[in-house]
Amino acid sequence: MRSLSLVISFFLALSLIGCNGDHSDKSYRVRVEDNYLTDEEINAHVSNDSLNRNAYIKNWINSELYYMEALDNNVQDDPELKRILDKATRELVNAFWIKKYLAQNKIVPTDSELRAFFLEKKELFTFSEDSRLINMITLQDYSKAWEFRNSAVDGDWSAALTIIKRDSSLLLKELSSSIICQHDLAKGALMRMILGMNPGEISPVFAEGDNLFTVVKLIKFYGAGSSPEFEEVKNDVERIYREWRSKELLEEYSNSLYSKYDIEIK
Template structure:
């Protein structure tokens, strides 16, 4: 499947000078953020590229500086007729085609979303079970971290007396909670820090760890649900999201192939 986000990012990089150079040549607002000759960066232009409501001043300043750098380099390139050089024209035309292609494909999938039923995912999983085999020892576990050790101790006691869902419901909304993760499925090498992995490896299914202080001001309780050894295949419900992701990719590949076949006929393609 074509990775649209990566492809578009690459093409935008190629076209960066052109895109920035065409920025706002309308009558500028009086409170423009920056200007280079007759090019202006206004608040409205900035808002098209970044979330201006949730951005640090340092990040905003960096963006403005990058805009200015691009503008002056673009204008100098025009002054030296770079835009008329054969290689520049060739690459720009190619990039425009690639960008248009990516937007068309994205538009196609937006207008033709993949529709499926729950049974379709199960059938896909059953027919391709071997492809979901695990490459390393893997752990399915829950984890909850607090910035208050006493709360972590109390949570662990509640967990031991009940179960994960009941215990987390008791502490729902507690401001001392730093992170909560349920049904995490990770290869052993993915579990960080490594000291946490060592603790989980020693747990039995259903067992809760002691309160762990593996990072400053972070008190964590983990509960092992199940361990999978290398080459095992997790149950469908455990990897349902991964199955859906692969299924959608598979169906999009099929749909794109059919779309291309129709376009081949429309534009009378001949390949010698």
């Protein structure tokens, strides 16, 4: 089929983009026939560690050799490869078009729509196990972690967080009003410590490893079968709403295409 030939030509052309060109200035690091690997490309994929760079270069060379050997053996004419490429191309085109279609039809829910969805789908937001609403921050400096913790205890978590964020190099991870389920709390010493905390309590600084110092505030406890307030899970409500509405939107779109194209089912 002509379409398959185009598909193969397309993929073969893609594999060469960025590899060929005028390298008369010797700016490349490695050459295999007419394909080139530059320092810029290497640096974009691996660190300056010589072992990683050497491994990456070796893998690149092997990949080029396999590719040329495959073409030399006319693998592009193999029916199985044509079938695989055709299937892969269809899947890539479908995924790309769906992503583009959803981007063109952005889902921007209002607060009232989210509240209505929350009430309508209450079962989605009912806890099947004990859960906890927490704030958590992980810093790279032990003394700064204690400084943050003491400020949060004496004053306010948000105010202490605002101060610590002035030095972005200190902050590794932050969770704000995040829900942790019971089965997650069984993993690791930090999570087990949270099990023993009471609502409103702020933990001591917990050292998780080299330069990893975590502070947790337990905001609220939820028993199995209970439901949170809308504001407590608003971000989750919006995420689930967008997923649900995207599926609904694609279903509507698919139905509209039935009348556009010739379809026969036997």
